Amino acid sequence: MIDYRSDTVTKPSQKMLEVMITAELGDDVYGDDPTVNAFEKKMAALTGFEAAMIVNSGTQSNLCALLAHCSRGEEYIVGQGYHTYLYEAGGAAVLGSVVPQPISVQPSGELAFNDIEAVIKEDDQHFAKSKLLSLENTHCGKVIPLDYFIKARKLANKHNLAIHLDGARIFNALTELNIELAEMCQYVDSISICFSKGLGTPMGSVLCGSKEIINKARRIRKMVGGGTRQAGLIAKAMDYALEHNVSKLADDHANAKLLANLLSDCDELAITEPQTNMVYITLDEKINAQLMAKLLLQEGIKVSAGQTLRLVTHLNIDKADIIYTADTIKDILSLM
Numbered sequence: 094m095i096d097y098r099s100d101t102v103t104k105p106s107q108k109m110l111e112v113m114i115t116a117e118l119g120d121d122v123y124g125d126d127p128t129v130n131a132f133e134k135k136m137a138a139l140t141g142f143e144a145a146m147i148v149n150s151g152t153q154s155n156l157c158a159l160l161a162h163c164s165r166g167e168e169y170i171v172g173q174g175y176h177t178y179l180y181e182a183g184g185a186a187v188l189g190s191v192v193p194q195p196i197s198v199q200p201s202g203e204l205a206f207n208d209i210e211a212v213i214k215e216d217d218q219h220f221a222k223s224k225l226l227s228l229e230n231t232h233c234g235k236v237i238p239l240d241y242f243i244k245a246r247k248l249a250n251k252h253n254l255a256i257h258l259d260g261a262r263i264f265n266a267l268t269e270l271n272i273e274l275a276e277m278c279q280y281v282d283s284i285s286i287c288f289s290k291g292l293g294t295p296m297g298s299v300l301c302g303s304k305e306i307i308n309k310a311r312r313i314r315k316m317v318g319g320g321t322r323q324a325g326l327i328a329k330a331m332d333y334a335l336e337h338n339v340s341k342l343a344d345d346h347a348n349a350k351l352l353a354n355l356l357s358d359c360d361e362l363a364i365t366e367p368q369t370n371m372v373y374i375t376l377d378e379k380i381n382a383q384l385m386a387k388l389l390l391q392e393g394i395k396v397s398a399g400q401t402l403r404l405v406t407h408l409n410i411d412k413a414d415i416i417y418t419a420d421t422i423k424d425i426l427s428l429m
């Protein structure tokens with residue numbers, strides 16, 4: 094099976110597993126796991142923040158961040174299609190009584206500054222208190238440039254807002270922008286980074302921010318059952334991914350571009366040039382996306398099908414898989 098549904102399907106390699114079992118372990122809830130402590134320190138240094146905390150998932154990481162920044166009755170401004178609004182079961186509202194203020198996302202993946210300013214609320218008893226701006230990079234595979242964050246910081250400062258960056262795929266963005274993690278992080282107050290997206294770890298995310306934010310976030314992580322005991326096993330996997338797999342993201346991006354290029358001569362398909370590892374294919378209205386997905390599955394190719402097809406390239410997909418996939422899609426189209 095070639096599985097393009099998401100880069101979350103990447104599996105730990107034999108090498109990663111071998112390194113994991115060498116991890117020196119302790120009880121992380123007591124703060125005793127040396128592997129966790131070393132990895133958190135490393136991530137704080139890499140992002141330029143005071144502190145870092147490992148978490149079980151990106152969703153848990155974002156929840157801890159939203160609830161650390163905002164209290165009951167305070168709001169975060171967020172994109173309608175951003176993960177922290179749409180795909181986290183409303184956690185901030187359900188568990189923290191934090192009010193989401195969603196606004197539309199531009200085709201670039203950014204939030205328009207005008208739209209943000211239009212929803213920032215004055216201090217008035219009628220309104221929730223505007224507290225946080227929740228951004229995302231990459232969003233649907235689109236890279237948000239550094240300049241956007243410079244401007245967002247200015248706007249946030251003017252209105253006394255903090256900024257949280259959902260950087261589930263921040264390494265994909267940094268690969269394209271050719272900048273270091275700390276350069277991006279200097280403009281935000283916290284960042285969440287996933288290591289189970291395209292990097293081969295079985296689980297794990299990291300939340301980075303000031304000591305104050307991370308201390309608050311630790312309490313929330315415990316509250317939602319995210320205090321993991323011998324978590325060094327996972328920290329070791331994340332550290333392995335950082336050292337060996339982040340540099341391979343460029344291959345995933347090249348593979349996504351290759352797939353888009355190989356299919357560019359198909360009149361039945363509309364494909365926008367992928368910026369990172371996601372290829373969105375819009376089919377001619379005569380062709381049903383679900384049917385295409387079913388036919389691909391029979392040929393050993395798994396894709397996500399909604400209005401469009403989404404194919405995500407990752408560590409466990411190579412160039413030969415891409416060529417086979419393009420040929421298979423063309424064969425199916427020729428029979429339709």
Ligand SMILES: *Cc1c(COP(=O)(O)O)cnc(C)c1O
Nearest residue numbers: 150151152153176229259261287
């Ligand atoms: C996947 C994802 C998350 C959440 O990650 P999980 O580990 O699946 O909970 C958060 N934000 C974005 C943008 C994501 O793509």
